[in-house]
C-alpha cells in the first residue's frame with residue numbers, strides 16, 4: 431500500500447513544487463513507483479516535468495475532482511521522463527475548481543477515493559498543493575496519510591505555520607483522524623549565515639525529530655531545471671540541489687524501514 435503525502439505550506443515560494451518533483455524523481459530512480467499529483471492551478475509541477483502540452487490533450491485533476499462519477503485514476507496518469515514516475519497533471523481549469531467545489535457534495539473529500547484507489551499501484555503518492563488553505567489544499571489533507579512541510583530558512587519561516595497546524599487539527603478531528611506530519615524540510619538553506627543557522631535551530635526546537643536531518647541548500651540548478659522540463663537529478667546530477675534531494679529520499683526510505691508496518 432503506497433503512502434499518500436501532501437506537500438503543503440500555505441506560503442508561496444517555500445519549495446513545495448521543487449520538493450515534490452525532486453523527491454519523487456529521486457525515489458523513482460531508487461526503483462520505487464511514485465505518482466505525483468498536481469493540485470495547484472499554477473500547474474508548476476506539470477510544466478516542471480515538461481508535460482504541459484501533453485496535459486492539454488488529456489483529462490486533468492480538474493475533471494477528476496469535479497466529475498460526479500467515480501473516476502479511474504489510470505485515466506489521468508501520464509508517464510514522465512523518469513521510469514516509475516507518473517503524473518496526474520493540472521491545467522488552468524483548476525483555477526475555477528476552488529469555487530466550483532463549494533457547491534459540490536463532499537467538497538472536502540473528492541480527491542480521497544481517487545488516490546486511495548491509486549495507492550495499490552504505487553509506493554508513494556505526493557500531492558503538490560497551492561499556496562493557500564482553501565478547498566484544494568483541504569482535499570489534499572483529507573486524502574493524505576501525512577503532510578510534508580517545506581520551510582524556507584528565512585526569518586518568518588515559522589510564522590503562518592500555526593494556521594496550517596490548526597487546519598490539520600480540524601481535518602484530524604473530522605474527515606481524516608489518521609493524518610500525521612510526515613516531516614518538516616528546511617529548504618533554500620544557507621547554513622553559513624547566522625540567520626540561517628538560527629532559523630534552522632528554532633525550527634528543530636519546535637518540531638524536534640519531525641525535522642529531516644537533510645536540508646536542501648540554495649542552489650541555482652534547482653531553479654533552472656523546471657524550465658528544461660526536468661527534475662534536477664536529470665538536469666545536473668552532480669548539483670548540490672540534486673544531491674540533497676537524493677539524500678532526502680534515502681532518509682525517507684530509512685525512516686520507513688524503521689516503521690513497524692514496513693511499507694516497502
Ligand SMILES: Nc1ncnc2c1ncn2[C@@H]1O[C@H](COP(=O)(O)OP(=O)(O)O)[C@@H](O)[C@H]1O
Nearest residue numbers: 442443444445446447448618647648649652653
Ligand atoms: N533550494 C532551492 N534553491 C534555489 N532555488 C529554489 C530552491 N527551491 C526552490 N527554488 C526556486 O524558488 C522558487 C519557488 O519554489 P517552488 O518550489 O515553486 O515553491 P512553492 O511551490 O512552495 O511555491 C522557484 O522558482 C524554484 O525554482
Ligand SMILES: [Mg+2]
Nearest residue numbers: 446447470474
Ligand atoms: Mg508550487
